[in-house]
Structures are given as structure tokens and as C-alpha cells.
Amino acid sequence: MPIEIKDLSHTYGKDTPFEYSALKDISLDIDDGEFVGLIGHTGSGKSTFIQHLNGLLNPTSGTVVVDGQDIFNASKEDKYKNRLKVGLVFQYPESQLFEETVFKDVAFGPKNLNLSEEEIEARVKDALESVGLDYQTYKDKSPFELSGGQMRRVAIAGVLAMRPQVLILDEPTAGLDPQGRNEILRQIKDYHEKNGTTIVLVSHSMEDVGRLADKVLVLNKGEVAFFDKPENVFVQTEELEKIGLAAPQITYLMKELKKKYPDINEKIFTIEEAKEEILRHVKNV
Amino acid sequence: MFENITIGQYYPVNSFVHNLDPRIKILFTFVYIIMLFFVDNVWGYMAALIILMIMIAVSKIPLGYTLRGIRAILVIILITVCLNIFMTPGTVIWSWGFLHITIEGIRTAVMMAVRLVFLVVGTSLLTLTTAPIDLTDGLEFYLSHIPFIKKYSHELSMMMSIALRFIPTLMDETQKIMKAQKARGAQFETGSLIERAKAMVMILVPLFVSACRRADELATAMEARCYRGGTGRTRMKQLVIQRNDKLTCVFMVVMVIVLYGTRFLPDIFF
Numbered sequence: 001m002p003i004e005i006k007d008l009s010h011t012y013g014k015d016t017p018f019e020y021s022a023l024k025d026i027s028l029d030i031d032d033g034e035f036v037g038l039i040g041h042t043g044s045g046k047s048t049f050i051q052h053l054n055g056l057l058n059p060t061s062g063t064v065v066v067d068g069q070d071i072f073n074a075s076k077e078d079k080y081k082n083r084l085k086v087g088l089v090f091q092y093p094e095s096q097l098f099e100e101t102v103f104k105d106v107a108f109g110p111k112n113l114n115l116s117e118e119e120i121e122a123r124v125k126d127a128l129e130s131v132g133l134d135y136q137t138y139k140d141k142s143p144f145e146l147s148g149g150q151m152r153r154v155a156i157a158g159v160l161a162m163r164p165q166v167l168i169l170d171e172p173t174a175g176l177d178p179q180g181r182n183e184i185l186r187q188i189k190d191y192h193e194k195n196g197t198t199i200v201l202v203s204h205s206m207e208d209v210g211r212l213a214d215k216v217l218v219l220n221k222g223e224v225a226f227f228d229k230p231e232n233v234f235v236q237t238e239e240l241e242k243i244g245l246a247a248p249q250i251t252y253l254m255k256e257l258k259k260k261y262p263d264i265n266e267k268i269f270t271i272e273e274a275k276e277e278i279l280r281h282v283k284n285v
Numbered sequence: 286m287f288e289n290i291t292i293g294q295y296y297p298v299n300s301f302v303h304n305l306d307p308r309i310k311i312l313f314t315f316v317y318i319i320m321l322f323f324v325d326n327v328w329g330y331m332a333a334l335i336i337l338m339i340m341i342a343v344s345k346i347p348l349g350y351t352l353r354g355i356r357a358i359l360v361i362i363l364i365t366v367c368l369n370i371f372m373t374p375g376t377v378i379w380s381w382g383f384l385h386i387t388i389e390g391i392r393t394a395v396m397m398a399v400r401l402v403f404l405v406v407g408t409s410l411l412t413l414t415t416a417p418i419d420l421t422d423g424l425e426f427y428l429s430h431i432p433f434i435k436k437y438s439h440e441l442s443m444m445m446s447i448a449l450r451f452i453p454t455l456m457d458e459t460q461k462i463m464k465a466q467k468a469r470g471a472q473f474e475t476g477s478l479i480e481r482a483k484a485m486v487m488i489l490v491p492l493f494v495s496a497c498r499r500a501d502e503l504a505t506a507m508e509a510r511c512y513r514g515g516t517g518r519t520r521m522k523q524l525v526i527q528r529n530d531k532l533t534c535v536f537m538v539v540m541v542i543v544l545y546g547t548r549f550l551p552d553i554f555f
Contacts, residue, residue: 083468090464095465095494097491098487098490109470111470112469112471159468
């Protein structure tokens with residue numbers, strides 16, 4: 001389900017002293033099954049941008065076409081249907097939990113899809129297992145007695161259970177410990193590979209984005225700074241630093257190495273790749 | 286849903302009114318409210334309107350912005366108007382069944398509506414021009430002079446400033462939760478009344494949870510900075526009456542005389 005974004009602009013608090021232009025003429029296409037990493041400084045418009053993709057926010061101007069349909073120029077019913085196709089996991093999604101049991105909370109989304117009881121149960125089971133929670137152990141627990149990390153997983157499962165064709169996650173690992181982070185990211189990657197879902201992952205970590213994403217979208221002050229493959233974005237360390245970001249640390253190391261050994265490849269942003277590249281170089285010498 | 290509530294929304298510009306001592310502004314607003322109830326004829330309302338316009342002009346807040354507060358109480362105004370139109374005894378000019386409209390009724394209804402609008406605009410001017418923290422400083426000053434209450438004046442004003450501080454936070458939170466539930470297919474605008482009431486549960490439960498969590502975090506943060514109430518607490522920013530504050534007091538006295546004086550003018554129109 002490709003997403004085409006054309007000249008998308010959004011201004012908050014128009015005609016008040018708090019007027020603030022959060023997005024300025026954004027145009028880009030996200031292809032089917034792509035894993036897009038969205039990076040930007042705080043206030044660059046990331047959260048505003050993703051809320052346009054499922055029609056929660058209406059743009060000041062511009063359009064978003066999902067699956068061939070303009071999601072803003074649609075009937076109320078179509079708008080609703082579109083919203084269900086694009087799953088959005090907000091920042092700190094655990095704050096949306098409200099049901100008595102984990103099962104009921106995860107089932108809330110599928111129930112809105114008017115599915116049969118069996119289908120709902122199957123989806124809840126599947127979704128909980130995708131985020132690494134055992135169905136039998138957790139289904140009857142109250143979401144409020146879980147730990148922060150577990151609540152986060154339940155909330156993510158609540159969106160996964162709707163089987164969206166596009167999954168957007170706004171900093172799903174914020175505030176988690178390193179182990180929790182890695183687990184959740186791995187589960188997202190697994191989910192992507194298993195279901196071929198298009199994924200947009202908002203993150204502050206260049207390492208994570210570099211490792212996971214097929215393409216990196218960098219927003220700066222509401223405008224697209226880069227939208228390209230990670231290797232093409234991360235080599236531009238100076239431009240990234242100018243807008244308050246940085247390339248993965250390993251890329252800096254490789255750049256320094258390249259100064260001494262010109263035949264080394266600097267387009268590297270994971271430690272594994274760096275290891276291979278250095279070993280290759282050492283063997284050649 | 287919440288964009289039209291201006292209470293507790295400070296409008297940051299630099300103006301004569303913004304820089305006044307909050308104590309003077311509170312006193313002025315208080316006197317203005319009382320004087321509105323003394324006004325009883327067209328001249329009085331015209332004088333009150335002129336005074337209000339002067340205040341808005343001096344505060345440099347766009348007129349439209351000050352009027353936003355009215356939308357929030359529109360229902361109350363409408364109810365008041367209806368009650369007054371139909372319930373006031375007097376010369377009947379139109380009747381249908383048990384409903385009677387009297388000249389006196391129309392007169393009181395219009396007066397009440399205008400009075401309510403003036404009240405809301407006048408008081409929202411106070412919160413628009415005064416940062417919440419200054420507002421509670423001013424309130425604390427007055428509370429500390431009321432017997433029985435003065436013991437708790439600091440605690441009370443601290444509670445008020447925290448409450449004011451949390452209005453925008455909780456409104457943001459509510460919108461965030463609404464969006465999150467909408468993303469999962471919740472519908473707030475459609476369905477029967479009972480369905481919509483049920484839909485409120487999925488906003489209120491997370492909202493209460495987060496409000497309790499925030500309260501707990503704030504209490505811990507205050508204790509971590511050794512907060513222990515008002516006793517022996519000094520201020521970094523002392524309130525000092527300045528020349529402009531005195532000028533405002535003079536204007537206040539003029540307002541009282543003018544508004545009270547209009548009572549002695551012959552009424553027209555009605």
C-alpha cells in the first residue's frame with residue numbers, strides 16, 4: 001500500500017500569537033513494504049508528520065494519498081476505514097491503556113473492525129506473541145499491574161492486532177532500558193519481515209535507524225532534509241550536524257580511518273559491517 | 286474541542302497591563318465585577334463598555350482573543366436569557382400557552398446577557414495579562430489578610446497555581462489520548478448518547494491514571510527540593526507598587542465614580 005505525500009503543510013494555531021508552522025511543503029513517496037526511519041531534532045515536525053498519514057490531523061494544505069485514495073478528500077466512512085489501515089503507535093503508548101484486562105485492551109482495535117470472536121482472539125494471541133508476551137500468562141492480567149516495559153508492549157500489541165498495512169511507531173523505545181529497546185526493535189523488524197508491513201519508525205537513535213531501515217527520512221524545521229538510503233544519508237556528517245543531528249558513532253570512526261587508509265569504505269553504520277570492512281582491509285594490506 | 290477555553294491561558298505580550306502589580310490587577314478586576322452589578326441602565330453599560338475597551342486596548346490583546354471566553358459560557362448566557370425573558374412578570378407583549386414575554390423580561394434578559402459578557406471578558410483579561418505564577422502571588426497576598434484563612438494562604442495559593450499549571454497539560458494529555466484511541470478505531474463523534482458516554486471511559490481512565498502519576502511525580506520533585514510549605518519562605522521576586530500601579534488605582538476610583546454616577550442619569554430606551 002504505497003503512500004504518496006504531496007506538498008503537505010501544517011500550521012498550528014493559525015492566526016494566534018502561537019502560530020507555528022510545523023510542516024512546510026513535504027513531498028515524498030513511501031513504497032510498499034518499505035522500512036522508513038524518521039529522524040529529526042525535537043520540534044522538527046516528526047510527530048505532526050506521522051499524524052497526517054492516518055488522517056488524525058488535517059493539513060493546512062497538501063494531500064496524502066494512501067492506496068490510491070486521497071485520505072483528506074474522502075467521505076467520513078472512508079476516512080475511518082483508512083485510519084484503520086494505517087496503525088499508529090504514539091509516543092509512550094502505555095498511556096492509552098484503559099481496559100480491565102490485557103486481552104480486552106488489545107482486542108479493542110480488532111473489535112472496531114467488526115471481526116468475529118474467534119478472529120479477534122486469534123489476532124490478540126498473535127499480536128501479544130509478536131511483542132514477546134505469553135498469551136496465557138498475560139491475557140487476564142490488568143494492564144495497570146504490569147511493568148512499564150510490559151505496558152508498552154501491550155499497547156503496541158493493541159495496534160498490531162488490527163493488522164494494519166502500514167505501521168507507524170513514534171519512538172517506541174523511549175525510556176526503556178537497553179535490553180527492552182533491543183527486544184522491541186527486534187520484534188518490530190521480525191514483524192516487518194514476517195508480514196511485509198510498511199513501517200515508519202521515528203527514532204532519535206541513528207544506530208537503530210541505520211541498522212533497521214531501508215530508507216532514512218530526515219526532517220529539519222518542518223522540511224525534508226534527506227530522504228534516501230542510510231548509507232547516502234549518514235556519510236553527510238557535516239550536514240547532519242548542522243541540523244543538530246549526528247551520524248552513528250561508528251561512521252565517524254570509519255571516516256577517520258578513511259583519512260589514513262583511502263581505500264576503506266566509510267559508508268558504514270553498524271559495528272558488524274565495520275568489523276568486516278576493517279578485517280577486509282587488514283587482509284588486503 | 287478545547288481550543289475555545291481561554292481560562293488560564295496567558296497571552297504573552299509586553300504592555301502596560303501586563304507589567305502591573307498582580308495585586309492591583311486582582312483588586313481592579315474585583316472592583317470592576319462589583320461595579321457591574323451596580324450598573325442598572327443603558328448609560329452605565331455604555332460606560333462599562335468604554336472602560337472595558339480601554340482596558341483591552343491598553344493590554345494590547347487582540348479583541349477577538351478576549352472574546353473567545355464567551356464561547357465557553359454561551360450556553361449559560363442562553364439559559365439566563367431564556368429564563369429572564371419568560372419568567373419576569375410585567376407588561377405582556379406576546380404569549381403562547383404558558384409562555385409570556387414581557388417588556389421587563391426582555392430588558393432584564395438583555396441586561397443580564399451584556400453583564401455576563403462583560404464579566405467574562407473583564408475577568409479573562411486578568412488571566413490573559415497575568416502569568417499564572419504572578420496571579421497566585423497576588424492571591425496569596427490577599428488570602429494572607431483574611432482571618433482564619435491566612436494560616437493556609439500559602440498552601441491555598443500553591444494549590445491554585447498547580448491547578449492552573451495543569452490545565453493546559455491535562456488538555457494536551459486528553460487530546461493525545463483521544464488521538465491514540467481514534468488510531469485504534471474509537472469513534473467519539475458518532476453513535477448514540479450511551480455509546481458516546483461509554484467512549485468517554487477510554488479517555489477518562491488513562492487521564493486519571495496519568496493525572497495521579499503526574500501528581501505523585503510533582504510531589505516527589507517538590508520534596509526533593511526541600512519544599513515544606515509557607516513558613517519561613519522568602520521570595521526571590523518581591524511585589525512592589527510602582528508609578529503605573531498608582532495610576533491604575535486612580536483610574537479605578539474614576540471608574541467607580543463614573544459607573545456609580547450613571548445610576549442617577551435618566552434611563553432611556555426602556
